[in-house]
Amino acid sequence: xxxxxxxxxxxxxxxxxxxxxxxxxxxxxxxxxxxxxxxxxxxxxxxxxxxxxxxxxxxxxxxxxxxxxxxxxxxxxxxxxxxxxxxxxxxxxxxxxxxxxxxxxxxxxxxxxxxxxxxxxxxxxxxxxxxxxxxxxxxxxxxxxxxxxxxxxxxxxxxxxxxxxxxxxxxxxxxxxxxxxxxxxxxxxxxxxxxxxxxxxxxxxxxxxxxxxxxxxxxxxxxxxxxxxxxxxxxxxxxxxxxxxxxxxxxxxxxxxxxxxxxxxxxxxxxxxxxxxxxxxxxxxxxxxxxxxxxxxxxxxxxxxxxxxxxxxxxxxxxxxxxxxxxxxxxxxxxxxxxxxxxxxxxxxxxxxxxxxxxxxxxxxxxxxxxxxxxxxxxxxxxxxxxxxxxxxxxxxxxxxxxxxxxxxxxxxxxxxxxxxxxxxxxxxxxxxxxxxxxxxxxxxxxxxxxxxxxxxxxxxxxxxxxxxxxxxxxxxxxxxxxxxxxxxxxxxxxxxxxxxx
Numbered sequence: 001x002x003x004x005x006x007x008x009x010x011x012x013x014x015x016x017x018x019x020x021x022x023x024x025x026x027x028x029x030x031x032x033x034x035x036x037x038x039x040x041x042x043x044x045x046x047x048x049x050x051x052x053x054x055x056x057x058x059x060x061x062x063x064x065x066x067x068x069x070x071x072x073x074x075x076x077x078x079x080x081x082x083x084x085x086x087x088x089x090x091x092x093x094x095x096x097x098x099x100x101x102x103x104x105x106x107x108x109x110x111x112x113x114x115x116x117x118x119x120x121x122x123x124x125x126x127x128x129x130x131x132x133x134x135x136x137x138x139x140x141x142x143x144x145x146x147x148x149x150x151x152x153x154x155x156x157x158x159x160x161x162x163x164x165x166x167x168x169x170x171x172x173x174x175x176x177x178x179x180x181x182x183x184x185x186x187x188x189x190x191x192x193x194x195x196x197x198x199x200x201x202x203x204x205x206x207x208x209x210x211x212x213x214x215x216x217x218x219x220x221x222x223x224x225x226x227x228x229x230x231x232x233x234x235x236x237x238x239x240x241x242x243x244x245x246x247x248x249x250x251x252x253x254x255x256x257x258x259x260x261x262x263x264x265x266x267x268x269x270x271x272x273x274x275x276x277x278x279x280x281x282x283x284x285x286x287x288x289x290x291x292x293x294x295x296x297x298x299x300x301x302x303x304x305x306x307x308x309x310x311x312x313x314x315x316x317x318x319x320x321x322x323x324x325x326x327x328x329x330x331x332x333x334x335x336x337x338x339x340x341x342x343x344x345x346x347x348x349x350x351x352x353x354x355x356x357x358x359x360x361x362x363x364x365x366x367x368x369x370x371x372x373x374x375x376x377x378x379x380x381x382x383x384x385x386x387x388x389x390x391x392x393x394x395x396x397x398x399x400x401x402x403x404x405x406x407x408x409x410x411x412x413x414x415x416x417x418x419x420x421x422x423x424x425x426x427x428x429x430x431x432x433x434x435x436x437x438x439x440x441x442x443x444x445x446x447x448x449x450x451x452x453x454x455x456x457x458x459x460x461x462x463x464x465x466x467x468x469x470x471x472x473x474x475x476x477x478x479x480x481x482x483x484x485x486x487x488x489x490x491x492x493x494x495x496x497x498x499x500x501x502x
Contacts, residue, residue, distance in 0.1 A: 005405060005477070022184055025258050026046065038125060038198055038200065039056070039199070040055050040056075040330035040405070041053040041054065041055045041077065041166070043054060044100075045074075045112050046184060047220060048076060048101055049101065050103075050238055050314050051078060052122075053076065053077050053079065054074040054075065054076045054077075054130075055075050056073065056074055056075065056130075057072070057073045057075055057189050057195060057198050058070040058071070058072050059071060059072075059073055059126070059194045061179075061182050063190040071126050071127075071131070071132050071179070071182070072131060072132050073123055073125075073126060073131045074100055074124040074129060074130030074131045075100070075121065075123050075189060075198075076099075076100035076101070076104075076121070076123075077103060077119050077121050077122075078103040078104050078106070078107035079119055080115070080117060080118055080480050081112075081116045082116030082117065083279040084115040084118070085118060086094035086119075086120050086201065086203070086204065086205055087118060087199055087201050087204050087205065087495045088106070088120050088121065089100045089121050089123065089195065089196070089204055089206045090103060090106050090121065090207045090208070091122075091123070091209070091212035091216070092209055092210070092212060093208070093209045093211040093212045093213075093234070093356055094128075094210070094211045094212075094353065094356065094481075095125070095185070095208025095215075095356055095357050095360035095499060096352070096354065096356040096357035096360070097128075097211070097212070097353070098121065098124045098128055098129035098130070098349075098353075099122040099123045099124055099129075100124050100129065102131060103120040103121060103122035104120075105461065106122075106461055107120045109461040110272065110473070111473060113477070114473060114476055117476075118205070118457075119199075121195065123191070123192065125187065125188050125191065125356065125485070126156075126182070126183065126187060127176070127352075127359065128184055128352060128353070128356045129349075129352065133352040134172075134175065134176035134179055134355050134356065134359070135168075135175060135351045135355050136168055136172035136175055136176065136351070136354075137168060137300075137351065139346045139347070139348070139351035140210075142167075142168070142171075143345075143351075145297075145301045145303070145305075145343065146301065146302065146303030146304075146305060147306065148160065148161060148164065148305060148501075149294060149304040149305060150304065150305050150308060150391040150393075150394050151304065151386075159255065161394055161397070162397065164399075165397035166398070166400075166401045166453055169399075169400075169401035170401070170403075172225075172355060172359060172402075172403070176359070176403060177403070178477065180363070180404045183359040184360055184363045184364050184407065185218050185360060185410075186222070186410065188215055188360075188388055189215060189218045189223075190222070190450070192206075192219050193222075196360065202226070203225075204226065204227070204228055205476070206227065206229075206230050206231070208218065208231075208233070209233045209234050209457075209458045209460075210233075210236065210430060210457065210458065211236060212232075213232035213234065213235045213439065214238060215379055216230060217236075217381065217412045218238075218410050218412065220414070220420070220443075221414075222410070223416075224415065225416060227417060228479075229419075229475055230419070230420040230421070231420070231423065231460065231475070232420060232422050233423040233458060233459055233460045234423070234428055234431045234436075234457050234458050234459065235422050235424050235435060235440075236429075236431050237250070237432075237435025237436075237439065238412040238436070238442050239438050239442070240365065240409035240410070240411055242435075243364050243365035243367065243409040244361045244364055244365055244396070245367050245399075246394075248392055249381065250434070250435065251388065251430060251432070252388050252389040252392055253381070253432075254428070254429040254430075254432040255315055255392075256310060256385035256386070256387050256388070256423045258315045258427060258428075258455050259311070259387040261427060261455055262314070262315065262318075262321055262324075263279040263280075263282040263283055263286075264279050265493060265494075266279075266282045266496075267279050267281065267282050267316075269325075269496040270346065272496040272497060273322075273326065273496050275328060275329055275467075277372075285328060285332060286311075286383045288332060289328050289332065289339075290307060290332050291333065293306075293307055293331075293339075298336035298340050299336055299337075299340045301343060302339055302340050305391070306343050307339075308388075308391045309391070310324065310339075310342050310343065311324065312387070312388055313427050314392075315387075315455075316429070316457040317456055317457065318455065318494050319494055321494050322495070322498050323338075323342065325496065327342055329342070336439040351368065356397050357492075358396075358399070361487075362399040362402040362406065363403070363406050364406070364407065364409060365406055365407070365408070366408075367400065367402070372436070374393060374397065374400065378390055378393040403470050412443070413441045413442055413443075414442060414443035414444055414445060415430060417443065417445055417446075418445060419445045419446060419447070419479075420443050420445070420446040420447075421446065421447055421448075421449065421471065421472060421475050421481060422440055422447070422449065423449050423459050423460055424436035424449070424450060424451065425450075425451045425455055425456055425459055425490070426450055426452050426453065426454060427454060427455030428454075428455055428457050429455065429457070433450070436448065436450075440485070446481075447482045447484070447486070448485045449482070449485070449486045449487075449488055450485070450486075450487055451466055451467075451488045451489070451490055452487055452490060453490035454487065454490035460472050463489075465490070465491060467486075468488050471486060471488075
């Protein structure tokens with residue numbers, strides 16, 4: 001499940017032999033990195049904030065062959081406003097999230113003294129955004145609404161959806177085959193170190209969300225001596241056995257729990273929302289909506305697949321719950337316009353993001369090569385956790401047909417890292433709490449801040465929790481981690497009449 005800037009994640013390449021640069025504390029060799037020339041800074045593409053400076057950096061397509069072909073990364077910087085202490089690399093997650101825009105957003109969120117102290121650097125990962133973007137399909141045709149119902153009702157439905165997954169994998173091979181062997185988290189981590197070198201920084205700080213936490217952990221594993229301060233927010237489970245098939249199964253369970261949070265919330269506000277005074281009544285109302293759009297897509301556009309996308313998107317951010325609830329109620333009252341108003345047709349950027357998500361997840365770790373395994377797991381989970389299971393299965397099903405072999409994931413153990421701060425909302429469905437606990441166990445020198453009662457994906461910058469901010473910004477100022485793991489309280493739940501504030 002993609003992480004909306006944020007959701008699921010990816011595992012990694014075995015390390016290449018060759019000339020060795022400083023790497024993990026245990027001496028494990030990493031791919032050689034050619035020290036790149038500096039970045040020539042200038043203006044930015046029109047879709048980025050004008051406060052940024054932008055440039056490009058050519059990096060080896062294959063970091064094990066540093067003198068071979070290259071690919072180009074887009075890089076943006078929000079300059080420190082005072083005496084610079086260092087640079088912070090930022091990544092929003094995905095995989096498939098663009099990072100250049102994020103530099104401006106992070107700088108705006110920081111207090112004045114940290115804006116003065118740090119350059120904030122955003123990178124569009126290889127193949128993504130302004131970094132030689134790839135696409136796998138013509139999204140206007142492939143993703144034309146309404147898409148097929150993700151829940152197969154017959155064997156014929158299942159075969160049609162399997163054929164669709166294979167067509168996507170084949171499209172990736174045809175349109176981006178030259179890049180596919182060189183996409184993945186390890187390649188992204190080596191790219192980050194090339195950016196660090198081009199910036200002239202002996203050590204660099206890092207702030208990543210969602211998949212970006214896994215990328216940051218892998219970077220720290222490969223280059224522990226080059227990490228200054230490391231903040232990982234909405235934390236991925238780094239254990240190799242879960243990259244990425246197991247991680248997606250864990251998401252299916254966590255999204256169902258978060259959906260129950262939504263139905264409980266809607267029931268508490270039945271006087272405003274009118275979906276039912278009990279959670280099971282809210283569930284029944286949602287089932288009626290699904291049955292209706294299955295029989296006749298709303299305004300010919302929104303069917304079960306589109307409703308599933310809307311629901312899963314809202315479960316990342318409870319600020320979207322009021323509008324989702326109003327849309328469901330309006331549809332049941334005979335007005336589908338609110339529901340169709342929540343639908344956004346995928347564009348070229350979304351197609352690029354999905355292509356990178358798929359390409360990274362499919363190679364980062366092993367996937368079952370027998371459809372019977374996928375079907376067994378999806379059938380079993382769907383019986384008790386139906387909100388996401390089949391949609392998530394089909395999102396990842398191209399990995400069953402992926403033309404590039406998967407690699408063994410990197411084992412993250414934190415050796416050589418001076419510390420890290422982990423931030424986790426306790427009920428986050430995209431990166432469940434158990435996975436964050438596994439990352440905490442994998443990084444012995446880290447500290448974890450858990451936000452109880454919160455299920456929003458992305459806390460620092462995006463959810464504005466003062467308790468979390470105090471701890472994170474103290475760490476950025478002086479490198480001081482809390483003495484122990486900490487607990488912060490969530491903010492208020494959304495009012496039923498509000499719109500999204502995130």
